[in-house]
Amino acid sequence: MIIDDSQRGTGFLLTESARLLRKLIDRRLQPLGLTRAQWSILAILSRQEGLSQSQISVRLEIEKSTAGRLIDQVEKSGWIERRPIAGDRRVWGVHLTERARQLLAQVETVIIRSRTEMLQGLSEERQGQLCGLLQDIKSNLAVALELDRSEAHQAHATDDTTP
Template sequence: MPDADEPNLLILLNDVARLLRTLADRRARAHGMTRAQWMTLLRLRRGGGMTQRELAEILEVEPITVGRLVDRLTARGMVERRADPADRRVWRLHLTPATAPVLAEIEQVRIAFDAMATAGLTPERRGAVTEALLLMKSNLLAASAEAA
């Protein structure tokens, strides 16, 4: 049993993630957007042409929530819905060129957060932390797949 005075790894991971989300919320608000909108843009950059349902699954929110996010981003000229050539009932989401400066800003924020969060870590230690987190993620994905 772990010593009660020792830091709990899972609590620390949660705390770090919460702090990053809080900082990202502030930065996004400073640009007149929300963290959820930023995440939507990032996910669409990785996998443009996905449906709202697919995006909702990735973002772990309800499709109606993604619909509202996409409506706001469409109104800003950053996202467009295009008809699926194989199924007229389906709309595919695509980024517009207007998104480029926002994505560049998000990348700058990501670089700054990375530097802030890893300040004082040697490259070797950073590599070890990354390796450990990737293994933890793999373990959890495997457990999730087994449970499904």
């Protein structure tokens, strides 16, 4: 076995912590009729309305088709609406509805409470250190992912030119 209980290190702890936070937030958002994935769209739009489906997919780091299905769900729930973007009949901007604006305050309370509980007992200094470390880890992983993409692209290009 590659990983057993005695080898559960940083990666395991990061994964499990993120899983538990997602589970906690999902459980707390459920009475509001909202999932974490749906909330992520509302959160993005609360900072900048009128984004296109493509722009939302980039910000969520998901495929356009996945973002489209998620946007469809949130729109059916009455929290967002699509509006035409002037000058481009093919692209629609996504906007919050008044119903969503009222919901945002309740959701913000859930998120802040969950984050506070997650960081309970950590001084501001340790929280800052943790954020810095996690940002470094995220950057390292982004570089590794990009390197893998580049290597895969080069391997594919080599396969295409091999007789």
